[in-house]
Amino acid sequence: MGQNVVGVVGGGSWGTAIAQILGDNGHTVRFWMRDAEVCRAINQTRRNSKYLPQAILAPQIIATTELASIGPSCRVIFLVVPSHGLRAVARELGDHLDGAHILIHAVKGIEPGTYKLMSQILREETCCRKIGVLSGPNLAKEVALHHPSATAIASRFAEVIEAGRNLLWCHGFRVYGNDDVVGTEIGGSAKNVMAIAAGMAQGLGFGMNTMALLLTRGLTEIARLGLAKGADAQTFQGLSGIGDLMATCFSPLSRNYQIGWRLAKGEALPDILSGMTQVAEGVRTTRTLHELARTIPIYMPITAGVYRILFEKEAPKDVLESLLDVTRNVYEFESAATIK
Template sequence: MARVSVLGAGSWGTALSILLHENGHDVTLWSIMEEEVNMLIKERENKQKLPGIEIPDEIIITNNIEEAITDKSILVMAVPSKFVRNTAKLMKEYVSSDQVIVNVAKGLEDETLYTLVEVINDEMPDNKVAVLSGPSHAEEVSRKIPTTCVAGCTDENTAKIIQDLFMNTNFRVYTSTDVVGIEMGGALKNVIALAAGISDGIGYGDNAKAAIMTRGIAEISRLGVAMGANVQTFNGLSGIGDLIVTCTSMHSRNRRAGILIGKGYSLDKALEEVKMVVEGVFTAKAALDLANKYNVEMPIIKKVNEVLFTGKDTKKAVEELMIRDKKIEY
């Protein structure tokens, strides 16, 4: 049994804290939002984000960061990507170097172009930081629907510890030491999901979506490899696996936002309608900046940026992708 804290009480943090409790661990769930903590303590359910899923009484729910960090061996960071640095800043006053941090958020920091593990290590350089990623909607994990993920850490033993922590009969976990590959797959699939949603919203068919997914993973791999990742990781759960689920599921807020944009909504209107954080919008620009930095061609991600931030007509963007220079496939 491990003493674990999950930081961030949204859909994913709540689902993971229940899973960890069911695996026999001693779990604390922390949120920065006092009202959210009070609501969760009172209701023992997140009616808005994970309706119908009971949060067991044994899970301690707190707004106190010191209580969340002290005496825990593993700290799972489950806040949306844009809050990762600030949460790490709050944590670092209480963290000791033997605590393992597991990041489950997906994204990039747009000002620095850092991956989230780099952001966490920037704030807490002495801690081992692992990741858990893969096709894993909280709505399904919380209903014990079979799910597979990959636990990554540059230190293989730590990856195995994280595998053991999360794994059960409904949740199978593989290990990897390719943290950059896992992070880039998880972050950039959200941008490709926006493109897949836009294609669906325009009314294009399965052929177009399959093309976006296949060429999408090709461009994600190109950038990932330039950044030092292993190309095989992009064929795995955190690469093509997560891309498939995000581009095809209605649970995906990135795809839902894309559908609205494809139907003609402005970016602001689409975000207002989806209500939740659409991480692909934040990641799109950072991905393009990284593509320029590493001199890698990312045509789909470039067009998504033009649609989102310069108001380019969606059909025109697709047409421009279709008439690019002729290429060899691989």
């Protein structure tokens, strides 16, 4: 049956880094991507020069553009596509999946309108139950360069964590496990909003005090949302919470950070986005989270601030001023909210 072949669905930078790790670990990998050009290049040059030129892909990684070939040949499949594309990909993939498949996604985002998490989308579009999420402080370029890194896999099924760990663990890449899928997914998605804010703060010329303020309060509001959705508070102290938040917010490599930086420098959002080759999840996530926070309702001032900058054209400086101004009220609001 060839079930030892591992599937990787999505040929962006992180998908390529995951394929690279799997290949380096000696696994045969079927690596799906939509872009036929990139696919051919990978099979010929062993490199994905468009998205992650640093990675050298082992010969047993076979790139393909046929999604239907993934299900029958791979029992474990990593899904690494942009969040807005996951539903369609999962639906197509789902025609060739059964109850024995293990799906591990590394998609950061929440579905607009429905506020569904990526694992819920997989659950709806396929018959699979063994679903997990991989998330952590993993900048694809650094992983490709074999910098010591770690990640977390969350699943309700111990089997999923074990499978992911056995496949990915190697010298320089540690894999932790937990069973808080909701907390891991929310931490991974919401941190992209904070990364935009971090880029802005640095772009405005602020230093580490401001960054620390932003990260700490940012984590608080992410955790607040997580708890409301049934997550475990401890998850936010882990790799997929504070870990991912730090890596993303401190890294000028991160796409979302770059958006924030350039907004602070006075560029307009459409101009920034039109020049990017890869998806910056943070923009979409800001809108979704802001709406979700208002529906629940949950107090997420930083997210609201980023929302106003992105979609209501407020100047980053003004928003920051107003955020600092409401601090005292924030404190009062929080003590009231903790009563519940």
